[in-house]
Amino acid sequence: MANKSVWSDNRFWQRTATWVTGFAAVLLIWLTFDTSAQISMGTDEDLKQGVTKRVPGPTVINYKIEYLMDAKRGHEVPVIGGKNAEGRSAFQEKEKFFGRDDWTEEEAGALLHLGKLGSQAKNCMNCHTLLGNGAYYAPDLTKAWLDPAWGPEGSLQAMTGKNTKEEAMAEFLQHPSQYPTHERMMPNLGITADEAKGLVAFLKHMSSIDTNGFPRNFGKIQGAVHGK
Amino acid sequence: MIDPSVIRPEIALDDFLPIFLSSALAMLFGGFYVGIYTAVKVKMLKSWAMPIAYLFWFLTAYSLYIMGSLMHVGEFTAKALIVSMIGYLLLPHAVYHMQHQVHEENEH
Amino acid sequence: MASNTLNESKQLATWYFTFAFILFGAQLLFGLVAATQFVMPGFLFEILDFSVARTLHINALVVWMVFAMFGSVYWLLPDETGINTIGIKMGKLLYWVFVAAIAVVVLVYIFVQVGPADQTTIWFIMEGREYIEAPRWADIGIVVVALGFVANLFLTGMKGKQTGIVTVLMADMIAFAGLYLAGMFFTDNISVDQYWWWWVIHLWVEATWEVFVGAIAAYGLITMIGAHRKVVEMWLWIEVAMLFGSGILGMGHHYFWIGTPEYWWEIGALFSALEPIPLVAMFVHVLYDWGKTQGAEEEAGNPASVINNKPAFTWFVLNAFGNFLGAGIWGFFHTLPQVNLYTHGTQFTSAHGHLAFFGAYATILIGMMYIAVQGKNNIKVLKNTKSSIWAVSMIAGGVMGMTVALTIAGYVQVLVSRAQMGATWAGYFDGQEGMWFAQGMDWRLIMGLVTFLGFALLAKDLLTTGKNPVHER
Incomplete structure (x- = not known):
């Protein structure tokens, strides 16, 4: 009979399992507090004061949004309202959203609320990816607002016959199967004009979220590239 | 003009395949290492197979090295990979030792 | 199995397995529809679109596994604890509630599909969050059913013999049920939404479900090849330590790009690199016990298979x-x-x-x-x-x-x-x-x-x- 050793004692391993699990859980909860504070949604005041938030307030829809390389962080970040001297968000340059650049906090918040609800009610995530999560049947929507195809010279905007990005996107969302962009089409989901407006606001807001450089090189290369 | 460094991804296009293969092989070889080690210890395999187990450990470490360098992992990740490889070398020894002891205590 | 009449708990287990198997078939069928749509995009277009087929594919997957997991526990409980499962009547009632609720959810997915952008859709049609699309009313139903199941497990485990396997299952199943609550709220902030969504998805499939598998594997090795309980249970505790130790913070690998801070890169990389180790250990576990048990039988002059x-x-x-x-x-x-x-x-x-x-x-x-x-x-x-x-x-x-x-x-x-x-x-x-x-x-x-x-x-x-x-x- 060998000596009883602590290493072969089930109670020792039971305690180890309990402590390891407890420690990991406490660490996760602690990190959750820190992360929650960092990803809480900003306010209109933040934008006006030039405070950079990882998730800006809904009134970010009044501003121009770009996605530019940040030399210090080594990847692209959203730049809101034009660049300042350091290449960071200046929060100055506005951009009209459905004809206005003075959406109040309440109005913009209501629009974003409607859009987020719509994104769930229409089950977007089971074809598209949002922030890279979802299904892989349709393009990623993380930075869809910044997609050159919806821009002034883009093919998608031209297709809808609209003059602005937001109107083109809203038109497409309401009648997707009238504008086939590919053999694989988006089905008609009964999206109303209001809902489409909300969804576009949701997309514009999502493009302003600091995703640590995901996706990389978004929209930097246009035209043909050599595929495999 | 777009700065060319913006366009070029950090990982060269030709490096993606070797990265995927080396990381998959690292895992596979790692599985072989502990698998063969255990099989020899419980006498499912003859003892001459043991050096093969260690060869697989070496291949695991080498695959991870390739993966890490192609991916340009940071210093922190590089250190973590080295530590985990050493830990991984010792792991089956420690585990087998414990299991063996429990068996001895309970069955003989 | 000494008696001819099946223990009531085991009978309930067979019900769970049967429905799980039917859903397994449904999962494969809807998967085939979605796979066909990748090849022929016009297939069932605006009738049963990819989003609907895929919702059904992944929901059937999750639900059949939950059913089979519940069934597995009801099956092993009498063997492990040595007593009849307590509250089996309630267990049977909850089974039918669960089955009925799933039937309704599936019919709504197929025939209603989507709704207007308001809370009634979230409550009664679909929540639109991958894997946990089920509408809110069904979420509440799932929590009630899961709590009933956990109650059965706890009452039986505490009254009967509380083996290591039962102890692990008790702790694991309460975490499993509790985590579902993290997916039951609405927020306008997509980053916060995804943060908590991963609490359900990741902490299920990369933590609590894996531990569940460890416990079931332990039971299986004892039942099928007569492995030594003390050795198996010791392995189980080590696996729990390794799985939770790496899996809980392994969550970091889902927090790279959803708006969360950059420190998750290091945390995610480190703990993800550790996550395969318990999986290797579980593999070795089976090999070890099989080799040892067969070896012992052969030494005793019994070359027949122990399986x-x-x-x-x-x-x-x-x-x-x-x-x-x-x-x-x-x-x-x-x-x-x-x-x-x-x-x-x-x-x-x-x-x-x-x-x-x-x-x-x-x-x-x-x-x-x-x-x-x-x-x-x-x-x-x-x-x-x-x-x-x-x-x-x-x-x-x-x-x-x-x-x-x-x-x-x-x-x-x-x-x-x-x-x-x-x-x-x-x-x-x-x-x-x-x-x-x-x-x-x-x-x-x-x-x-x-x-x-x-x-x-x-x-x-x-x-x-x-x-x-x-x-x-």
Whole structure:
């Protein structure tokens, strides 16, 4: 009979399992507090004061949004309202959203609320990816607002016959199967004009979220590239 | 003009395949290492197979090295990979030792 | 099995397994619809769109596994605790509540599909969050059913013999039920939404479900090959420590790109690199116990196999290997942030999902179904049959084939759509049109059909076992 050793004692391993699990859980909860504070949604005041938030307030829809390389962080970040001297968000340059650049906090918040609800009610995530999560049947929507195809010279905007990005996107969302962009089409989901407006606001807001450089090189290369 | 460094991804296009293969092989070889080690210890395999187990450990470490360098992992990740490889070398020894002891205590 | 009448808890377990198996079939059917749509985009367009088929595909997957997990616990409880399961009447009632609720949810998914952008849709039609799409009323129902199940487990575990396996299951199942609550709220902030969504998804499949598998594997080794309980339970505790130790913070690998701070890169990389280790350990565990037990029997002059349920043991071994392959290898090679930047949200994830859900969970739960069939029919030694062998080969081969096809498709996507074109609309479709991508999708569909045929054989084998004279009674 060998000596009883602590290493072969089930109670020792039971305690180890309990402590390891407890420690990991406490660490996760602690990190959750820190992360929650960092990803809480900003306010209109933040934008006006030039405070950079990882998730800006809904009134970010009044501003121009770009996605530019940040030399210090080594990847692209959203730049809101034009660049300042350091290449960071200046929060100055506005951009009209459905004809206005003075959406109040309440109005913009209501629009974003409607859009987020719509994104769930229409089950977007089971074809598209949002922030890279979802299904892989349709393009990623993380930075869809910044997609050159919806821009002034883009093919998608031209297709809808609209003059602005937001109107083109809203038109497409309401009648997707009238504008086939590919053999694989988006089905008609009964999206109303209001809902489409909300969804576009949701997309514009999502493009302003600091995703640590995901996706990389978004929209930097246009035209043909050599595929495999 | 777009700065060319913006366009070029950090990982060269030709490096993606070797990265995927080396990381998959690292895992596979790692599985072989502990698998063969255990099989020899419980006498499912003859003892001459043991050096093969260690060869697989070496291949695991080498695959991870390739993966890490192609991916340009940071210093922190590089250190973590080295530590985990050493830990991984010792792991089956420690585990087998414990299991063996429990068996001895309970069955003989 | 001494008596002829099946213990009530085991009877309830067979109900759970039966419904799980039906849902398993539904999962495969809707998966085939979605796979066909990748090849022929017009298939069922605006009738049963990809989003609907895929919702059903992944929901049926989750729910059949939960059903089979509940069934497994009801099956092993009387064996482990030595007493009859307490509150079995309530268990039976909750079973029917659960089945009815699922039937309603599925019918709404198929016939209503989507709703207006307001809270009534979230409450009664669909929540639109991948894997936990079920409307809020059903969420509440699921929590009630899960709590009833946990109550049965706790009352029985505390009154009867509380073995290590039962203790692990008790702790694990309460975490499993509790975590679901993290997915039951609405927020306008998509980053916060995704943060908590992962609490449910990740802490289920990469923590609590894995520990559940460890506990079931321990039970299986004791039941099928007579492994030594003390050794098996010690392994189990070590596995729990390793799985939770790496899995809980392994969550970091989902927090690279959803708006969360950069420190998750280091946390995610470190703990993801550790996550395969318990999977290797679980693989070795099976090998070790098998070798030791068989060796001991042979030394005692008894060369016959120690395995009393060949098909179940095959599925358990496949589990040990598949868990390592699907969750370990297919998980690790796209988990480090440097590479995940390009692979996140491509068919790589899908390849990993297919092999990991199959390897880690489907296999062992099918194994438990074989154990239940053996117990239900009073079979001493359950042997392999032609259909059991063909079933396991075709299902495993089919899933592996789908995984390889999806991996190749994912590789094209990474190179074309991600590394070069940066995930734009045009970049996405350029990748989808690649020849290798398109062929990957063709092969995925073919391999999906192979899997489905394997499933049909599995059904046949499980249903005919009771009358098959080859088994020793």
